[in-house]
Amino acid sequence: MKSSALFLSLIKRLTTSVFVLFLTVSFLFVLVRIAPGDPSQKFLSPNLSPQLVERVKSSFQLDKQIHEQYISFLKNALTGDFGVSYSFHRPVNEVIAEVLPFTILFSLSAFILQLIGGLLFAVLAFRYHQKFWDKFLSRGSLFLYAVPSFVSGLFFVYLFSVQLQIFPSSGIKTVGTLENNYFFLLLDYAHHLFLPVLVLSLTGLPVYFKYFRENFEENQNKLFTLYLRANGISERKILFSHLIPNSLNSIIAYAGVDLGILFSGALITEVIFSLPGMGRLAVGAILQRDYPLIIGCTLTAGVLIILTSLLADLIRLKIDKRLIKGLLN
Amino acid sequence: MKRIRFSVFHFFFFLLLITIGLRLPLLGETAILLISYIALLITDFRTALDQFSLSMADYFCSFLLIIAIPLFLFLKRNNLFLPKNFSFSHYTLSVLLYTFLFAPVITNDNYEFQKDISVTRLLPPFSSIHVLHLKSNTEKSGRLNDFLSLKNNVVKNSFDEKIIFFDSLQITQSGVFYFQNERGNGLPLSSIEMVDGKPYISIKFFLLGSDEFGRDIFTRIIYGTRISLLIGFCAVILSLIIGVVLGFLAGFSGGVTDILLSRLTDMFLSFPIIFFIILILAFFGNSFISVIVVLGFSGWMSLFRIVKGEILSLKTKDYFITARQLGLSGTKLLLKEALPIIAIPVIVNTVFQFGNVVLSESALSFLGLGIGNEFPSWGGMINSGQEYLSQAWWMILFPGAAIILTLVTVNDFGRKLAQYFNPRLHE
Secondary structure (H helix, E strand, O other), rough: HHHHOOOHHHHHHHHHHHHHHHHHHHHHHHHHHHOOOOHHHHOOOOOOOHHHHHHHHHHHHOOOHHHHHHHHHHHHHHHHOOOOOOOOOOOOHHHHHHHHHHHHHHHHHHHHHHHHHHHHHHHHHHHOOOOHHHHHHHHHHHHHHHHHHHHHHHHHHHHHHHHOOOOOOOOOOOOOOOOOHHHHHHHHHHHHHHHHHHHHHHHHHHHHHHHHHHHHHHHOOOOHHHHHHHHOOOOHHHHHHHHHHHHHHHHHHHHHHHHHHHHHHOHHHHHHOOOOOOHHHHHHHHHOHHHHHHHHHHHHHHHHHHHHHHHHHHHHHHOOOOHHHHHHH | HHHHHOHHHHHHHHHHHHHHHOHHHHHHHHHHHHHHHHHHHHHHHHHEEEEEEEEHHHHHHHHHHHHHHHHHHHHHHHHHHOOOOOOHHHHHHHHHHHHHHHHHHHOOOOOOOOOOOOHHHHOOOEEEEEEEEEEOOOOOOOHHHHHHHHHHOOOOOOOOEEEEEEOEEEEEEEEEEEEEEEHHHHHHHHEEEEOOOOEEEEEEEOOOOOOOOOEEEEHHHHHHHHHHHHHHHHHHHHHHHHHHHHHHHHHHOOOOHHHHHHHHHHHHHOOOOHHHHHHHHHHHHOOOHHHHHHHHOOOOOHHHHHHHHHHHHHHHHHHHHHHHHOOOOOHHHHHHHHHHHHHHHHHHHHHHHHHHHHHHHHHHHHHHOOOOOOOOOOOHHHHHHHHOOEEEEEEEEHHHHHHHHHEEEEHHHHHHHHHHHHOOOOO
């Protein structure tokens, strides 16, 4: 009974996701079609004869009816064939596959940092409840929440790269590093990525801190905590085996979407530190009107977001079986 | 006697008094300008229309408000909705509103003003530069010319050929010799304004330094406040309308409409919205209006969800069902039963949404996709400061501080508002 309910809820979840993805892609198609100018313009010069213009247009299948274009577009998108990027002159899949590993490494490390940081600070604030540290951390997180990443990023660059010259301000590796020495290569990556990861995680850290802290507070006033306390269970044990597990549920739901959005590119951090990530790739494609690449990036981002939130839901189901009912409705 | 408590009202009054004290000559000139403009409007309507400019109207508005607001506050002081005890965010909120309203009176500089870049570029904060004044050679009299000179005195242009910034000065028998960044230039004494037989030298003070074109950063931040808040207001109102209308539709009609709209919301929520914003701005051009529209259209989702949720729960409530059974018309149901219920969460959410829009706008300007270079914006200032990071930290620090201050204030205000409406909400 339970497994079938689980299966059903997953199926429902997936169909919704696919429908949302379909909507996104269709929306994108409409946007691209109503944008002024068409994709073939880049390849046409005014000197071309009208016949040649027609031939170029038909090679883009722009001479067909709009619904035929839409169907072939959907077909290609479904099979994962996004065509050739105009600016890179290579298949879109290849271009995306090149930046994806870096993006995932980068955003995953920032994600882990902000999750752990948020949890640690929340535990600290909880230990010193309503005392100096708690108030300091709460105020500090409110302040940090209001700091945009381009301000904190440039501040760190000024402090660490310009004044102290400890960390490099851009790129992911030093030119001329020995490629075959993996240890140094790894060290070099870490050296370059320290500031970007810090900046990226600083924007999310206050959110996790606030979630954890509010959850602790809420659960602390509940009867089961009172009961545990009355039975003489130590505060430490209450926190680690009861308060934290009880607060995980809502945080994982948020983290799923958050991780997906991080995967699709941390645009501003990438711009400041000139990193080769998904965000810069997508915006570069937009600015250069590289339609195949735009659609490829969007779909990749959408799929990643759907996958991560699905993963988050699975983890939540694993933790809390009561959620199956909620997902079914 | 009742003890007088210090409140926001007094703080605002205090700010006003300071401005009036510092800018008394300017305010007087603005008053004269206003009177002479009205006179011109009566005598020569066409010329008056030709002379009209938005910046002049801006000065007039500020002048009128500076008189009207204290009067209004004073007359209504007993039944004002103003918090009696106040905190940091109340201060900053009043400073922000104050800056928004009285920008021209606070700075009295044109935000595009640039002259003698070799002297004025990349000046650190608190630096002052000597100014040499040239004689105005055309001393025509006449009503229109009087008006024009008065107008130029009040409404500053982006360029003024009557003044020269210099580093050092040598006075000789025949004329003056001034140096601009190692480069010397001579001028006859007859062309310079003199006071007591000496050239008249004033000092221009750059409170927060200057940028790469020698423009005053303080002035640009003050006007940037205006732009950011204005974009925030407009975009939030747009998303408020969209979110509430769609939420009502989905909540009341249910069925297919509800499913479609909810999936549309999911689509907007499950995608990094900044890419859509950039896509639309890149394809359809970025301007003041398009930024507002795009930001407005990208922020309605949370409002939609709130309104829909409230309406759905309202539909099951007994009093609402009773009102419906009694035969209340649709509009009356909306206005009398539904709106009061949704107003509170919607207002709170709108305040937070305002903060989001201000942040997005500055992020877009930072990426070079904002409202363009026509108006100063905080994000744009930071973007141009990025290049001079090692030389001019003030180009980033002050606009950045302005953004942070605004966001802290708005978020804090939102939380206070939520607490005010829902006292059970803990800290």
